[in-house]
Every structure is written in structure tokens, then in C-alpha cells.
Amino acid sequence: MISSSRCSFLSNSGYAGSGSSFSRVQRRHSAPFRVVAVAPTSRSGDRNGSVVMDLKDIKDGSAVLDVENNSTAGGGVQDAYVEDRATEDQFVTPWSVSVASGYSLLRDPHHNKGLAFSERERDAHYLRGLLPPTVISQETQVKKMIQHMRQYDVPLHKYMAMMNLQETNERLFYKLLIDHVEELLPVVYTPTVGEACQKYGSIFLKPQGLYISLKEKGRIHEVLRNWPEKDIQVIVVTDGERILGLGDLGCQGMGIPVGKLSLYTALGGVRPSACLPITIDVGTNNEKLLNDELYIGLKQRRATGQEYTELIHEFMTAVKQNYGENVLIQFEDFANHNAFDLLEKYGSTHLVFNDDIQGTASVVLAGLMAALKVVGGNLADHRFLFLGAGEAGTGIAELIALETSKQTNMPLEEIRKNIWLVDSKGLIVSSRKESLQHFKKPWAHEHEPVKELVDAVNKIKPTVLIGTSGQGRTFTKEVVEAMADINEKPIILALSNPTSQAECTAEEAYKWSQGRAIFASGSPFPAVEYDGKVFVPGQANNAYIFPGLGLGLIMSGTIRVHNDLLLAASEALASQVSQDNFDKGLIYPPFSNIRNISAHIAAKVAAKAYELGLATRLPQPKDLVQYAHSCMYSPTYRPYR
Numbered sequence: 341m342i343s344s345s346r347c348s349f350l351s352n353s354g355y356a357g358s359g360s361s362f363s364r365v366q367r368r369h370s371a372p373f374r375v376v377a378v379a380p381t382s383r384s385g386d387r388n389g390s391v392v393m394d395l396k397d398i399k400d401g402s403a404v405l406d407v408e409n410n411s412t413a414g415g416g417v418q419d420a421y422v423e424d425r426a427t428e429d430q431f432v433t434p435w436s437v438s439v440a441s442g443y444s445l446l447r448d449p450h451h452n453k454g455l456a457f458s459e460r461e462r463d464a465h466y467l468r469g470l471l472p473p474t475v476i477s478q479e480t481q482v483k484k485m486i487q488h489m490r491q492y493d494v495p496l497h498k499y500m501a502m503m504n505l506q507e508t509n510e511r512l513f514y515k516l517l518i519d520h521v522e523e524l525l526p527v528v529y530t531p532t533v534g535e536a537c538q539k540y541g542s543i544f545l546k547p548q549g550l551y552i553s554l555k556e557k558g559r560i561h562e563v564l565r566n567w568p569e570k571d572i573q574v575i576v577v578t579d580g581e582r583i584l585g586l587g588d589l590g591c592q593g594m595g596i597p598v599g600k601l602s603l604y605t606a607l608g609g610v611r612p613s614a615c616l617p618i619t620i621d622v623g624t625n626n627e628k629l630l631n632d633e634l635y636i637g638l639k640q641r642r643a644t645g646q647e648y649t650e651l652i653h654e655f656m657t658a659v660k661q662n663y664g665e666n667v668l669i670q671f672e673d674f675a676n677h678n679a680f681d682l683l684e685k686y687g688s689t690h691l692v693f694n695d696d697i698q699g700t701a702s703v704v705l706a707g708l709m710a711a712l713k714v715v716g717g718n719l720a721d722h723r724f725l726f727l728g729a730g731e732a733g734t735g736i737a738e739l740i741a742l743e744t745s746k747q748t749n750m751p752l753e754e755i756r757k758n759i760w761l762v763d764s765k766g767l768i769v770s771s772r773k774e775s776l777q778h779f780k781k782p783w784a785h786e787h788e789p790v791k792e793l794v795d796a797v798n799k800i801k802p803t804v805l806i807g808t809s810g811q812g813r814t815f816t817k818e819v820v821e822a823m824a825d826i827n828e829k830p831i832i833l834a835l836s837n838p839t840s841q842a843e844c845t846a847e848e849a850y851k852w853s854q855g856r857a858i859f860a861s862g863s864p865f866p867a868v869e870y871d872g873k874v875f876v877p878g879q880a881n882n883a884y885i886f887p888g889l890g891l892g893l894i895m896s897g898t899i900r901v902h903n904d905l906l907l908a909a910s911e912a913l914a915s916q917v918s919q920d921n922f923d924k925g926l927i928y929p930p931f932s933n934i935r936n937i938s939a940h941i942a943a944k945v946a947a948k949a950y951e952l953g954l955a956t957r958l959p960q961p962k963d964l965v966q967y968a969h970s971c972m973y974s975p976t977y978r979p980y981r
């Protein structure tokens with residue numbers, strides 16, 4: 341056991357984003373400057389394939405090269421980098437100065453502090469005159485920014501303002517998000533991120549994340565090396581085929597990995613420079629996008645079969661080569677015909693986690709564990725019916741079965757018989773078994789065919805109804821009323837995202853059950869007043885789980901995800917629900933306390949990983965909760981020397 345509970349691996353060596361290009365070079369203005377050309381070929385062996393050049397002269401923190409006075413093609417200014425004087429068909433080199441000072445410091449999102457630069461820093465870093473004279477604290481900046489955000493009526497405008505802040509001042513972005521998490525989560529995450537993905541082509545200003553398309557086949561290792569950070573701990577990757585409940589958005593799905601990773605940092609404390617959002621572009625089958633001149637992705641139909649498999653395999657191999665065994669790869673919003681196979685294929689060779697299958701399962705199981713404290717009984721006493729038998733539905737069903745089996749010592753096959761699923765063709769029953777996708781087969785029980793959900797409710801008589809269909813308003817009045825007829829306190833979870841795809845609204849669930857439903861949804865709904873009582877609906881979203889789970893895996897150096905780690909995460913989350921939360925009708929704790937919750941989840945996950953021998957960071961810290969806290973990134977500004 342190590343005596344210290346301080347984080348020993350997530351070093352923030354003085355500056356935010358310690359792996360960034362600016363941290364590798366001397367920052368003081370008296371140090372020798374280098375000019376870096378962000379050129380595609382590598383001459384000097386410098387990182388990123390950059391070309392390092394000697395300078396003839398340095399003036400006021402800016403670099404001046406001795407260049408020949410070529411003929412001009414417009415411009416005519418004595419520009420140092422030849423760009424203005426090159427003829428239009430001549431090649432120019434995209435120069436940038438690689439020391440964060442002065443003007444470039446203000447434009448470096450990792451180090452920019454805006455008006456919070458102190459008087460001393462303004463002198464030391466050539467900022468005089470580049471900022472208005474006032475100096476304000478980060479707290480005041482947060483106050484100012486939240487007022488700014490509240491001025492926008494349109495959620496998408498808030499989203500764009502938040503993305504702009506992330507690209508301008510990363511620490512302020514995270515401080516704002518952490519301090520106002522309940523207000524801003526629906527902006528950077530579901531539901532607004534869904535609309536942002538749908539309109540990504542037209543709102544796209546600056547690229548975020550890394551794009552790997554079929555064009556890069558055979559060169560993925562090289563493409564990964566173009567990313568400026570080397571010390572990557574978490575990758576969230578999508579191929580954009582099932583973005584929330586919005587279908588195939590192709591390359592525009594990038595909003596999802598970007599959003600999920602901002603939650604890894606804000607909710608789970610993984611430092612931003614260790615997070616890498618990736619979109620794999622194999623084309624899209626979305627006709628609207630294929631015909632949209634503003635579409636940013638490959639305009640071709642999706643590659644499938646061997647072409648798809650080879651690209652993904654090259655990607656998985658390159659990730660391990662570049663970042664090692666311990667990098668966590670989170671698969672996000674793949675279509676189910678690929679998602680289960682990828683998880684199965686890479687589960688034994690990589691640290692992979694499918695958020696839609698596993699993260700969703702863990703968060704829902706936690707909600708159920710909490711709900712049973714209100715409703716009574718054990719998992720084995722309840723009967724479950726799902727609308728939707730894909731990644732989320734069958735993932736949740738399997739984890740419920742696993743936990744019930746552990747609690748009762750009954751075989752999984754027996755327990756599964758209490759869990760029923762409906763897909764687009766109706767109730768999954770044994771007569772359909774031959775034609776079912778492999779992940780549905782374990783749920784094909786003996787029963788006559790049933791087409792409609794309301795009939796399935798009346799026949800199966802579930803105590804818990806879970807929506808994972810991606811189809812809005814499918815929990816109709818008849819369905820909710822049937823649940824309320826069967827149960828004193830029906831548990832109804834409308835998990836589909838974004839809000840437009842939720843199986844029912846919070847208001848509908850409370851109204852149609854006469855205020856008796858225990859309700860939670862994937863996207864947030866406001867509180868509802870019914871019959872003089874205020875009901876606060878909870879948010880059953882995997883965002884409760886993946887940041888803490890990820891932190892637990894990273895801080896323990898765990899090399900494989902095991903179902904017991906998901907169960908540990910569920911237990912940790914369920915244990916954070918207080919009596920006060922229950923009194924308000926909540927089965928999840930509020931997001932306002934999420935960093936503390938994530939630390940508890942991380943600690944439980946790490947403890948289980950150590951117990952199973954999956955953790956490689958030894959010795960095991962004594963106090964894992966304290967250790968998790970100490971590993972968390974803080975967005976507070978650092979003083980610059």
C-alpha cells in the first residue's frame with residue numbers, strides 16, 4: 341500500500357495541458373525561440389511532423405525570418421513568412437511561432453486566461469496593450485459568462501457559444517461547466533448536442549477532434565500522430581451511424597465524441613489534453629446528407645464488410661501502437677450490427693467499453709437498485725418489459741440478469757425469463773428465434789406473438805417498463821395507464837434521446853399514472869406539478885457512469901473492462917441517492933454533486949479491478965476515494981512564471 345493518497349500519474353506539470361506543444365518548449369521570453377512550420381513532411385524529427393527552423397532575428401517575441409524579396413501577388417507588405425508575396429500558384433509554408441506569448445498566448449485555448457492575466461503576467465508575457473487594462477478573477481469571468489449564456493434563447497446558440505469558449509479559453513469553459521453543470525449539461529450534451537450534430541455542416545467553424553476517413557486507409561498511424569497530444573488516456577470514437585435516436589448522421593456525429601469527452605473532464609476529472617475525440621468516416625446512408633452541399637463528410641454510401649472491418653482493425657491497432665495498452669477506447673453511437681461485434685472482438689485485446697451497451701446498463705441498474713428502496717422487493721421479484729431490443733435494451737437486460745443471478749444464485753437462463761423485450765416487429769418470442777439478430781436470441785421466450793406494446797404490457801404485466809426504442813411518444817396514454825393499473829408504483833424509464841425521441845414526457849408519465857409513476861428519462865425534463873405536488877424527474881443517462889468508470893480504470897491502470905466493474909459502478913451510483921432525493925421522486929442523485937459521485941464510482945471500480953487482478957498500477961492506494969479526488973483535473977488557472 342502506498343501511504344500517500346495523492347495522484348501519482350496525472351501530473352499537471354505547472355501548466356494546463358502539459359502534453360501540449362507549448363509545454364515542450366521553454367516558455368520564458370528570454371529563452372531561444374523556434375519557429376515551427378506546421379508542414380506535412382518531417383525534416384527534423386520534431387513532433388507533429390513539424391519543421392524546426394533557425395531564426396536570423398527575434399523581435400518582441402515574434403520571429404522574423406531572413407527571406408528573399410520575391411515578386412508579389414497582392415498584399416505587397418514586407419511579410420516575414422512570404423505568404424503575401426508569393427504568387428498565387430507558389431507554395432507557401434503555414435508558419436506559426438511555437439512559444440505561447442503575447443498575441444499567440446491569447447489565442448491558445450490551453451493557456452489563455454483573458455482578462456484574468458495578472459499585471460505581472462501581462463508584463464512577463466508581452467500582453468501589454470493586447471488586453472483592456474482591467475484585471476478580473478476567474479470567478480468573475482464565470483459570473484460574466486453564465487450571464488452571457490443566459491442571454492441566448494435558442495439552445496443551439498448556447499451550444500455554439502460554449503464551443504467557442506472551449507476553443508478560446510479551455511479552463512474557463514470547464515470552470516463554467518462544472519460550476520453550472522445542471523444548467524449547461526443540456527447544452528453541451530443531450531438534447532442540444534443532437535441538434536448540433538444534425539446541423540454540424542452549417543454551424544461548423546473550427547474542426548474539433550480527429551477525423552479518420554476511408555481516404556486515410558493504410559495511414560491511420562500517421563494520422564494519429566498529427567494530433568498534438570501524445571499522452572492520451574481516453575478516446576471516444578463513433579462512426580456516426582446511430583447518433584442518439586437520430587439515426588445515421590455520418591461525419592457530423594463528431595459532436596458526440598466531443599461532447600462525451602468534455603464530460604469526461606468536467607464530470608470525471610480526466611484532464612482535457614488526455615482526451616481524444618475521433619470520428620471514423622466510412623460514408624453515410626443518409627440521403628439528405630449525401631445531397632447536402634454543406635455536408636462535411638465523405639459523400640458516398642457506407643463501406644461495409646471487409647472494407648469496414650479492415651479500417652476499424654487498422655484503427656484499433658494504431659491506437660494501441662501509439663498510446664499503449666492502457667488507453668481506454670469508448671465506442672459510442674455505432675449501429676448495433678457493428679457495436680456488439682466490435683465489443684466482442686476487441687474486448688480481449690484492448691481496454692474497450694461500449695457506452696450504449698455497457699454504460700447505459702450500469703446507469704439503469706443503479707436507478708433500479710435505488711427505485712427498489714421505494715417500491716420494495718428485490719430484482720428477482722420484478723418483471724421487466726423493454727420497448728427496443730438493440731444495444732441499450734439488451735445491454736440493460738443482460739446486466740439486470742447478471743446482478744439478479746449474483747443475488748439469487750439462480751442460473752442466468754432462468755432469470756432471463758422474467759425479462760421481455762419488444763422490437764419493431766413486436767414481442768420477442770421463441771417462434772421468431774431463427775430470424776433474430778444474435779443479441780436478441782437469449783430473450784426469445786415461449787409466448788404467442790404480440791404486436792402492440794399496450795397488449796404486451798397487459799399480457800406480461802411488467803413492474804418496470806423501459807424505453808430504448810429511439811421512437812418518441814411510444815409510451816402512449818393507454819400504455820402508461822395500463823402500467824398504473826397493474827402497479828401501485830410503476831417504474832417507467834423513457835431512455836431515448838434526444839428529448840424529441842423520449843418514449844413519453846415526464847408530465848405524461850405523472851399525469852397518466854395519477855402521480856404514482858417512478859420516472860426517469862435519458863434527456864432532462866423540468867419538474868412537474870401534479871395534483872398540488874411537485875415531481876422532479878431524474879435523468880437516467882450513461883453520463884452518470886462513464887466519467888467515473890473511466891477515471892477508475894485510468895487511475896488503477898486497469899487493462900480490461902469486466903462486467904463486475906459495471907456492477908461496482910452501479911452500486912456506487914445507487915449508494916449516492918439520499919433520502920432527500922427519494923422524497924422528491926428522484927432515483928438518481930443530482931448532477932450538481934457529480935464530481936464527488938464520480939470519485940466514489942471511480943474508487944469502487946478501481947477497488948474491484950484490484951480485487952480481480954486487472955489493475956496494473958501498484959501498489960493499491962489506501963484511500964481510493966481520496967486518491968480519485970486527487971487525480972481529478974481542476975480548471976482553476978495556474979500562475980505563469
Ligand SMILES: NC(=O)C1=CN([C@@H]2O[C@H](COP(=O)(O)OP(=O)(O)OC[C@H]3O[C@@H](n4cnc5c(N)ncnc54)[C@H](OP(=O)(O)O)[C@@H]3O)[C@@H](O)[C@H]2O)C=CC1
Binds near residue numbers: 696
Ligand atoms: N439514456 C441513455 O443513457 C441512453 C439512451 N440511449 C437511447 O436509446 C435509443 C436506442 O439506442 P440503441 O439501443 O443503441 O439503438 P438500437 O438501434 O440498437 O436499438 C433500437 C431498438 O428499438 C427498436 N425499435 C425501433 N422502432 C421501434 C418501434 N416503433 N417499436 C418498437 N421497437 C422499435 C429496434 O427494433 P428492430 O431491432 O426491430 O429494428 C431496436 O431493437 C436511442 O434513442 C438512444 O439515444 C442509448 C444509450 C444510452
Ligand SMILES: CC(=O)C(=O)O
Binds near residue numbers: 696
Ligand atoms: C446517451 C447516449 O449515449 C445515447 O443516447 O446514445
Ligand SMILES: [Mg+2]
Binds near residue numbers: 584672673695696
Ligand atoms: Mg450513445
